[in-house]
Amino acid sequence: xxxxxxxxxxxxxxxxxxxxxxxxxxxxxxxxxxxxxxxxxxxxxxxxxxxxxxxxxxxxxxxxxxxxxxxxxxxxxxxxxxxxxxxxxxxxxxxxxxxxxxxxxxxxxxxxxxxxxxxxxxxxxxxxxxxxxxxxxxxxxxxxxxxx
Numbered sequence: 001x002x003x004x005x006x007x008x009x010x011x012x013x014x015x016x017x018x019x020x021x022x023x024x025x026x027x028x029x030x031x032x033x034x035x036x037x038x039x040x041x042x043x044x045x046x047x048x049x050x051x052x053x054x055x056x057x058x059x060x061x062x063x064x065x066x067x068x069x070x071x072x073x074x075x076x077x078x079x080x081x082x083x084x085x086x087x088x089x090x091x092x093x094x095x096x097x098x099x100x101x102x103x104x105x106x107x108x109x110x111x112x113x114x115x116x117x118x119x120x121x122x123x124x125x126x127x128x129x130x131x132x133x134x135x136x137x138x139x140x141x142x143x144x145x146x147x148x
Contacts, residue, residue, distance in 0.1 A: 003066040003068075004066055004067070004068055004101050004102075005019075005063055005064050005065075005066040005067040005068075005101070005102045006099055006100065006101050006102065007096050007097065007098055007099065007100050007102060008098065009098060010097075010098050011095065011096070011097055011098065012092040012095070012096045013092060013095055014092055014093060014094055014095065015091060015092065016091065016092045017089050017090075017091055018064065018075060018089075018090045018091060018092055018096075018102065019062055019063070019064035019089075019090050020062060020064070020087060020088065020089055020090070021047055021055060021057065021061070021062060021064050021065065021077065021088035021089070021090055022055065022057065022061045022062045022088075023045065023047075023055045023056050023057030023058070023059075023060060023061030023062075023065065024055070024056045024057075024059065024060065024061075025049065025053055025054070025055055025056075026053065026054055026055075026056050027052065027053060027054075028051070028052055028053065028054060030054075031046050031048075031054035031056065034046065034056060034058075038058070043058075044058070045057040045058040045061065045065045046058075047077070047088055049079060049086050049088065050079070050086050053086075055088060064090050064102070067090065067101075067102040067103060067104055068101070068102075068103055069103065069104070069105065069106040070103035070104070070105065071105065072103070073093060073103040073104045073105050074092065074093055074094050074096050074100065074102065074103055074104075075090050075091060075092060075093055075096075075102050075103060075104040076090070076091050076093045076104060076105075077089070077090050077091075077104055078091055090102070090104060
């Protein structure tokens with residue numbers, strides 16, 4: 001925890017492709033094994049590709065892997081079939097400007113939601129139009145314009 005992904009281009013409009021989520025393609029069994037290890041470290045970059053495969057961006061992958069979770073995301077991931085391969089695209093959900101932090105809903109199950117995004121790890125406070133995310137483990141504080 002403690003990283004973030006920010007829009008580098010001048011502007012992204014709703015529906016624009018921002019980035020492809022890339023990494024090592026692994027089996028669901030290997031993802032389960034790695035997931036147990038990542039759970040202990042409270043840091044995971046696993047993303048389900050289909051019912052049999054998963055993308056693990058932990059060791060290498062595109063910079064979009066650093067995008068943080070939000071219940072009010074400005075991006076949405078979509079898995080699409082492209083030339084016979086499943087690919088994960090991260091698309092703008094609303095207009096996003098250069099320098100804005102990128103967020104998408106991680107869609108954790110109940111167990112992982114408690115582990116990765118509960119109040120002991122992340123506290124969201126609304127102050128003067130800013131959402132402040134404070135990560136207790138490393139005292140990292142991040143501010144971004146709030147979206148309603």
